[in-house]
Amino acid sequence: LGAAxxxxxxxxxxxxxxxxxxxxxxxxxxxSAVNAAGGALGVMAGGLLTEYVDWRWVMLVNLPIVAAALALVLAGVPAGGLPDRRERPDVLGAVLATGGVGLLVLGVVRTDTRGWGSPATVATLAAAAALLAAFAYAESRASAPLLRLGLLRSRWVAGANVLVFLAAAGQFAAFYFMSLYMQQVLGMGAAATGTAFLPFSVSLVAGTVIATRVTATRTPRAALVPGALLAAAGLAWCACISPHGGFLADVLGPCAITGVGVGLVLAPVAAAATTGVASREAGMASGLFNSSRQLGGCVGLAALATIAALRTGPATDPAALNAGYALSLAVSAGLFVVAAVVAIVVLPRHRAAAPPAPRPAATAVPAENRLEGTPS
Structure with a gap:
C-alpha cells in the first residue's frame, strides 16, 4: 500500500x-537510472545480509532508508495547497480493481498444483474477469474515477502500458530464475549471487543513459524497439544455461546484454506512458503505469514459475531444475519480442504536435487553471 x-x-x-x-x-x-542503481545496491546488500547477518535484516534495513527518504521529502518537496474542489474518493473502483487483480494473480499462482483447466482455476479467473469488467463499467460512470477510460484511447498510453506489462514479466522472471540457477545449479551462495547481479545493473544504467540521449531527440519508439530486441537476445542466451555451466558464459555475458536492453526500455517506456497526458491527469497516468509494471511482474512470474515447475516435475536434481529454468527464460525472451512488436505496431512514429497557444483575451482563463487536451 505504501509503495502503491x-x-x-x-x-x-x-x-x-x-x-x-x-x-x-x-x-x-x-x-530510471536511480531505480536501476537502487536495484543493484538492493540485490547485493540483500545477498550480503542474508549470508553474513540474518535474512530478517533484508526487511529491517529499510527503516533507516525510509527515514532518510522521508526527511528529504519533507525538506525538498513543496506541500502544495488543497484543491479548490474536493472530490469523493472512488472507493467502489478501488475495491473492484483490487479484488479483480488479486483473484487474477491467485488463479495464476495456483495453476502449478491445480492445473489451468481445474474448476477452482476456471472459477477464480472467471471471477477476476467479472470484477475487472465491473471496474471498467464503474469507472465509465464515476464522477472522479481512479482511471478515466478515455485515457486509454491514446496510443502512447495504451501501448506503453502493454509494453511495460510484458517487459516487467520478462525482467522479473529473469531475475528470479537466474538467482535460482546460480544457487541451486551452480552452487553459489547468497552473497555471491547478489554480487553477481552487479554487472547486470551497471549495464542497465548504461542502457538507460543511452536511451535518454536517443529519446531526447527522437520518439521513445526509437529506443524501445532495439532495447526490447536486445533484451530478448540476452535472455535467449540465458536460456542456454547448462547444469555444468560457468559464471562467465552462462551469467555474466547474457546478463550484461540483457541489462543494456532493459535499460534501453525503462526510460522511454515511462516517457511514452505520459506523452500527451494533461498535467491534471499525470498522477492517474503514473498510477496506471506503475500498476501495469507491478501486475506484469506478478502475473508473469507466477505463470513462468508454473511453466518451470511443469518442465521440472518432481525431480530436484540440478539437470531437472536447469531444464525448468531454461524453458522459462526462453519464454521471457519471447515476451520481449512481443514487446518489440507492440512498440512497432501500436506506438506512433512521431510525437503529436502540441496544441496551439490560445489567443490572449480579457476573459481568458489563467494558464495554471486551464485543462490541457490530450491528442487523439
Whole structure:
C-alpha cells in the first residue's frame, strides 16, 4: 500500500514539473537510472545480509532508508495547497480493481498444483474477469474515477502500458530464475549471487543513459524497439544455461546484454506512458503505469514459475531444475519480442504536435487553471 502510494506520486511529480519534451525525457532518464542503481545496491546488500547477518535484516534495513527518504521529502518537496474542489474518493473502483487483480494473480499462482483447466482455476479467473469488467463499467460512470477510460484511447498510453506489462514479466522472471540457477545449479551462495547481479545493473544504467540521449531527440519508439530486441537476445542466451555451466558464459555475458536492453526500455517506456497526458491527469497516468509494471511482474512470474515447475516435475536434481529454468527464460525472451512488436505496431512514429497557444483575451482563463487536451 505504501509503495502503491509513493511510486506514482514520484513519477507524477516529474511529469508535472517538467514539460513534455527533452527536459522530461532527461528527468525520466535520471529517475530510471536511480531505480536501476537502487536495484543493484538492493540485490547485493540483500545477498550480503542474508549470508553474513540474518535474512530478517533484508526487511529491517529499510527503516533507516525510509527515514532518510522521508526527511528529504519533507525538506525538498513543496506541500502544495488543497484543491479548490474536493472530490469523493472512488472507493467502489478501488475495491473492484483490487479484488479483480488479486483473484487474477491467485488463479495464476495456483495453476502449478491445480492445473489451468481445474474448476477452482476456471472459477477464480472467471471471477477476476467479472470484477475487472465491473471496474471498467464503474469507472465509465464515476464522477472522479481512479482511471478515466478515455485515457486509454491514446496510443502512447495504451501501448506503453502493454509494453511495460510484458517487459516487467520478462525482467522479473529473469531475475528470479537466474538467482535460482546460480544457487541451486551452480552452487553459489547468497552473497555471491547478489554480487553477481552487479554487472547486470551497471549495464542497465548504461542502457538507460543511452536511451535518454536517443529519446531526447527522437520518439521513445526509437529506443524501445532495439532495447526490447536486445533484451530478448540476452535472455535467449540465458536460456542456454547448462547444469555444468560457468559464471562467465552462462551469467555474466547474457546478463550484461540483457541489462543494456532493459535499460534501453525503462526510460522511454515511462516517457511514452505520459506523452500527451494533461498535467491534471499525470498522477492517474503514473498510477496506471506503475500498476501495469507491478501486475506484469506478478502475473508473469507466477505463470513462468508454473511453466518451470511443469518442465521440472518432481525431480530436484540440478539437470531437472536447469531444464525448468531454461524453458522459462526462453519464454521471457519471447515476451520481449512481443514487446518489440507492440512498440512497432501500436506506438506512433512521431510525437503529436502540441496544441496551439490560445489567443490572449480579457476573459481568458489563467494558464495554471486551464485543462490541457490530450491528442487523439
Amino acid at each position: 502510494a509513493a511510486a506514482p506520486a514520484a513519477l507524477g511529480m516529474l511529469t508535472t514539473a517538467f514539460p513534455e519534451g527533452p527536459r522530461r525525457v532527461r528527468a525520466l532518464g535520471v529517475w
